[in-house]
Amino acid sequence: MNPKRVGVLGATGMVGQRILAMLDNHPWFTVTALAASENSAGKKYREAASWQLDQPMPAWLGDMTVTGSKPDLDCDFVLSALDANVAGEIEPAFAAAGYPVISNAKNFRMEEDVPLVIPEVNPDHLDVIARQRQNRGWRKGYIVTNPNCSTVGLVMALKPLHDMFRVSKVFVTTMQALSGAGYPGVASLDILDNVVPFIKGEEEKIQVETLKLLGGFDGAQYQPAEINVSAHCNRVQVRDGHLECVSVELERQAEPDEIIAAWRGFRPAIADKKLPSVPTPAIIYREEENRPQPRRDRDAGAGMAVTVGRLRRDPILHYKFVVLSHNTVRGAAGAAIANAELLAAKNLL
Ligand code: NAP
Numbered sequence: 001m002n003p004k005r006v007g008v009l010g011a012t013g014m015v016g017q018r019i020l021a022m023l024d025n026h027p028w029f030t031v032t033a034l035a036a037s038e039n040s041a042g043k044k045y046r047e048a049a050s051w052q053l054d055q056p057m058p059a060w061l062g063d064m065t066v067t068g069s070k071p072d073l074d075c076d077f078v079l080s081a082l083d084a085n086v087a088g089e090i091e092p093a094f095a096a097a098g099y100p101v102i103s104n105a106k107n108f109r110m111e112e113d114v115p116l117v118i119p120e121v122n123p124d125h126l127d128v129i130a131r132q133r134q135n136r137g138w139r140k141g142y143i144v145t146n147p148n149c150s151t152v153g154l155v156m157a158l159k160p161l162h163d164m165f166r167v168s169k170v171f172v173t174t175m176q177a178l179s180g181a182g183y184p185g186v187a188s189l190d191i192l193d194n195v196v197p198f199i200k201g202e203e204e205k206i207q208v209e210t211l212k213l214l215g216g217f218d219g220a221q222y223q224p225a226e227i228n229v230s231a232h233c234n235r236v237q238v239r240d241g242h243l244e245c246v247s248v249e250l251e252r253q254a255e256p257d258e259i260i261a262a263w264r265g266f267r268p269a270i271a272d273k274k275l276p277s278v279p280t281p282a283i284i285y286r287e288e289e290n291r292p293q294p295r296r297d298r299d300a301g302a303g304m305a306v307t308v309g310r311l312r313r314d315p316i317l318h319y320k321f322v323v324l325s326h327n328t329v330r331g332a333a334g335a336a337i338a339n340a341e342l343l344a345a346k347n348l349l
Helices: 014-023 084-096 123-136 149-165 202-214 256-264 329-345
Strands: 004-009 029-035 077-080 100-103 142-145 167-176 228-235 242-250 283-286 306-313 319-325
Touching (some): 014 029, 029 329, 100 329, 123 142, 123 329, 149 167, 149 202, 149 283, 149 319, 149 329, 167 202, 256 283
Parallel strands (some): 004 029, 077 100, 167 228, 283 306
Antiparallel strands (some): 167 242, 242 319, 306 319
16 A cells, blocks of 8 residues: 555644654655644744653654645645644534544534544444535545543443443543643643542543444444443543543343453454554453553553453442553544554545
8 A cells, every 4th residue: 555645733732742653654654744723833843842752753753844724735634633622613624625534623523424433443433424425515525533532441441341241331430641631731730739520521521422432333323322321530640541440230241251351352343454553452451459550551552552450340330440541642643543544444545
């Protein structure tokens, strides 16, 4: 396959930086355009972006010029890490101009003709693209979205359980990393020596996105999964990695070893496509009594694996466990790149 040329919208932000770092030496994609706000337009990337990653900025990136976010970029498709306040206008403008838009932003996730996709969970939902183009009069372009960062890890852990035992109730409490709030994010005086028990819109996103992701799609319409989901979301002073304590009720009885076998044996339907950013295994179950932990487990599978642990019986629902995923990799940049890889594998880019 000839490398596809990718433009990155929101290239200067936290997620934009992760996307660019993950695209360094990508086997299928080459970065040809960088876009952000008018404040960054015209600047070299090294001047426009406050580089936040531990790994150095790729050598080819610093001298590239950032442009404004007008739909005239020299690329085959765009990955969007735009602020949600502007994604609602900019992303459809790109789609209308013929660009496939693969977005991290929340704006279009729940629209009935927009796929909300995790490649290992619901790749068939991409089939709605034809209807989206028809509905919106877009000939070539379209929008595909990935979930909120705290939803990805949860849904990955639930997917094998839902397939095998049908999940009927989920109660989840998150401890979410600072990088999830973008840069500069939460003020240090708000978060040092503290936990903030509120993240605007986050609980609602987990509660609705989970149902779309685990729900059915009959080729025309989504049927939300019949699961009651209740979420509590907290911001904690961890740099990267969202930790979630989850309790579940299952429709079919299961023994603990069957649940662990479901996670360990999970083989996604897209496994044969060998998408470069999708790890094997996608779900890791750890036996230690005190894992997963953000600092120790967030980089599993180059940040794309989801780590589960501490499975025990729950006296209120049936089982409880802990799940961890890297919020800016698996929960954002890597989620969008994996979606782009799936679209490329299906000849949709
Ligand atoms: P961020 O660090 O605040 O970056 C926002 C980006 O949007 C910057 O590149 C910024 O460019 C650009 N932007 C702002 N105003 C603009 C405008 N008027 N026109 C064009 N570009 C504009 O945010 P982030 O954390 O990377 O998040 C990006 C998106 O991903 C958001 O929609 C967020 O909700 C979503 N998301 C984030 C995470 C996470 O873990 N951080 C996870 C999942 C989803 P300038 O630098 O030029 O201002």
